[in-house]
Amino acid sequence: MSEEKAILTIDGKQIELPVYTGTDGTKAIDIGKLYDEHRMITYDPSLANTGLCRSKITYIDGDAGILRYRGIPIEQFDNESPNFVETAWLLIFGRLPTQDELLDFRARLTNNALLHEGLRQRIEMLPPSAPPMASLSAAISEMACYYKGYLTLDDDEQLTEVAARMISTVRTIAAYSYRRSQGLPIIYPNPKLRYVANFLHMMFSYPYLHYEITPEIEDAMNLILILHADHEQNCSTATVRVVGSSLANMFSSCSAGVSALWGSLHGGANVEVMKMLDGIYAGGLTPEQCIEAAKDKANPFRLFGFGHRVYKNYDPRAKILKAACDKVFAQLQHQDPLLDIARKLEELALSDQYFVDRKLYPNVDFYSGILLRAIGIPTNMFTVIFAIGRLPGWIAHWKEQHDNPTNRIIRPRQVYEGNDITDYIPLKERS
Secondary structure, eight states: OOOOEEEEEEEEEEEHHHHHOOSOOEEOOOOOHHHHHOOOOOGGGGTTTTOOEEEEEEEEETTTEEEEEEEEEEEGGOOSOHHHHHHHHHHHHHHOOHHHHHHHHHHHHTTTTTTTTHHHHHHTSOOTSHHHHHHHHHHHHHHHHHHHHGGSSSHHHHHHHHHHHHHHHHHHHHHHHHHHTTTTTOOOOOOSSSSHHHHHHHHOOOOTTTOOOOHHHHHHHEEEEEEESSSSSHHHHHHHHHHHHTTTOOHHHHHHHHHHTTTTTTTTTTHHHHHHHHHHHHHOOOOOHHHHHHHHHSSSOTTTTTTSSSOOOHHHHHHHHHHHHHHHHHHHHHOOHHHHHHHOOOOOOOTHHHHHTTTTOOOOHHHHHHHHHTOOOOOOHHHHHHHHHHHHHHHHHHHHHOOOTTTTOOOOOOOSSSSSOOOOOGGOOOO
């Protein structure tokens, strides 16, 4: 228990509240017993200043532009051969895997890449034109019907197996849903390919022509997944923890996370960036005109991809993706006018006092959409890619929630502002 105390004074009465200190020195006032003991609650719209949990997974300092997974700076994952599978293990189990553990986890991913035939048939019952996120959420939830032995997890062996099954199967579901929407034949996973290469193979190969993936594309796709793998208590992760706090299984909890991620204010943000860049290019606008329009409150134009709810500095993920864009476009040897527009917008915004004063720096969505477009991912699949990347983080938070011996179902309170006691009026007496 914390020995430090905070004093709350109300109506002349002093109430002592425990204070906890995080690794970075951030202090949190524990109000857990404030209602039970004093019939008081706190009011914090959107929970913007409320700690939902005590976590050891991801650390963010938005003012300094810092992101770390299990203490490791995000920049260190941008190495010669970025590895999403290794990152997934780190997030879920709290440490980097040994060589044997990594080989075992890769083997589990390979062994679980195929869809259960019953699940495949269920996906076929969905309209081919169904939104990809709707198909993904439904399919993850349906997994509970076919893998009932994993609804309750009793040890790390079961956790490892179900985590591998979900992380592997989610890319197969995504690729299969995409190909159905295009009227293309299903491409089965290739056990000889690594995680990212296998996903792109299932997306873009043909029975008579296999998709050839270059190291630059594979590394860029790994980076996109790594940089989206976790981001502390965002909307979808908090949703997974809330659902998991009821002791709901991993499938249903992560399916709920997909639904939360679907929103344009969350996982759909990079889609909005691409719509904006497309509109600028199609409309013949200059980046200079867009910057001025964004500063004009009377102008409906919105500059997407700048600013972040957490980061008040340059999003460290955006820096990494910007460099990845340069590598991929150099390898592809073609110019994308949208990338040129994006670069000029960034240059102008970073030198404009209006944006500097408001700390509106490029965020991860600003470059991820352009990079996905270069790889060949269609816009309506952008948020699905986000979900594939975020799944290890959801699993890690679900595990942390379940491992907490003091877990209680998350149940916020409210400030009720409706009618006071009101009499029921029979229908015939209502005017």
